[in-house]
Amino acid sequence: MSLALNFDWLTNLLAILFVVACLYDARYDEYGTLTLSAAAMGLVVMAIELFLRPAFEMSL
Template structure:
């Protein structure tokens, strides 16, 4: 249960994915689609953490 409410590990994983995507796009992709996808996933996780985590904490 503690792991489900702790978003730090997911945020760190997405940060690593974003760096890898940036390095890959810098070398192979001129449009940066992988970087944009990783950034969008990061924003989604931050939104979930910001808006849903207080609801989970209040439910406990």
């Protein structure tokens, strides 16, 4: 599987970003906007991985 179809590195990067956003929001931001945006990006990546990976694998 090539790097373009491997979502593991992107998922790990978003998990690290989510932890950093949680720590930042706990200290500085009372509304948690960074945490919500990082969680939304993580959900988008998981949806892309879930729905598009079988299509890529069938086309190969």
